[in-house]
Amino acid sequence: MKTRFSLLLLAFGMISSLAAQTLERQVIGAAGMHATAGNLILSMTVGETATSTLEAGSFVLTQGFQQPDVTTASSIDPQTLVDWKLYPNPATAHITLELSMAQAFEFTSQVVDLAGRSMGIExxxxxxxxxxxxxxxxxxxxxxxxxxxxxxxDGTPLQAIRFEKIH
Structure with missing residues (x-):
C-alpha cells in the first residue's frame, strides 16, 4: 500500500513539474493597458514604480518593472548616440529636444499618445x-x-522619450 501511494505521489509530482517549465511574464495591477500600433508596442500598469532604463546600445527604454525583450535593427550605429535632452518636462506650451551625436544624422520624429496614435506633431x-x-x-x-x-x-524606432503635458 505504501509503495502504491509512493508511486502515485511520484507520478503526480512528475506531471505537475512538467507544467512548471514555462515562465510567462505577468503583472498583477489595479489597472493597465497593452496596445500595438504598427511596429510600436506600449504596455503600462497603474502604480508601477517610477524607475527607468535607457540604453544607447540597443535603444531600449523601459519604465517600472515591465522589462520586455526588444530587438530592433537600424542603419544608425547605436554607439554614435551621445546625448539627448527633452525639456521642460512637464511642459505647457512647447517642448525642446536637444540631440547630439558623434556624426551627422537625419531622423524623423513625432508626438504620440500612450495608445500610439499620432498627435499630428511631426x-x-x-x-x-x-x-x-x-x-x-x-x-x-x-x-x-x-x-x-x-x-x-526607414521608420525604425530609435528612441521613445516620455513627457507630460500640463495646463
Missing part, C-alpha cells in the same frame, strides 16, 4: 555637425502623458 531632425535643437508646439494637446518618438528615415 518634425524632421537633422544635424550636419552632429547637433540639433528642435522645438515642438504642444499647447493644443490635452493634459496627459505623451511620447516623442525618434525614428530612422
Amino acid at each position: 518634425h524632421p531632425i537633422s544635424g550636419a555637425d552632429g547637433h540639433c535643437l528642435t522645438e515642438y508646439p504642444i499647447g493644443h494637446l490635452a493634459e496627459g502623458v505623451y511620447l516623442l518618438l525618434i525614428q530612422d528615415l
Whole structure:
C-alpha cells in the first residue's frame, strides 16, 4: 500500500513539474493597458514604480518593472548616440529636444499618445555637425502623458522619450 501511494505521489509530482517549465511574464495591477500600433508596442500598469532604463546600445527604454525583450535593427550605429535632452518636462506650451551625436544624422520624429496614435506633431531632425535643437508646439494637446518618438528615415524606432503635458 505504501509503495502504491509512493508511486502515485511520484507520478503526480512528475506531471505537475512538467507544467512548471514555462515562465510567462505577468503583472498583477489595479489597472493597465497593452496596445500595438504598427511596429510600436506600449504596455503600462497603474502604480508601477517610477524607475527607468535607457540604453544607447540597443535603444531600449523601459519604465517600472515591465522589462520586455526588444530587438530592433537600424542603419544608425547605436554607439554614435551621445546625448539627448527633452525639456521642460512637464511642459505647457512647447517642448525642446536637444540631440547630439558623434556624426551627422537625419531622423524623423513625432508626438504620440500612450495608445500610439499620432498627435499630428511631426518634425524632421537633422544635424550636419552632429547637433540639433528642435522645438515642438504642444499647447493644443490635452493634459496627459505623451511620447516623442525618434525614428530612422526607414521608420525604425530609435528612441521613445516620455513627457507630460500640463495646463
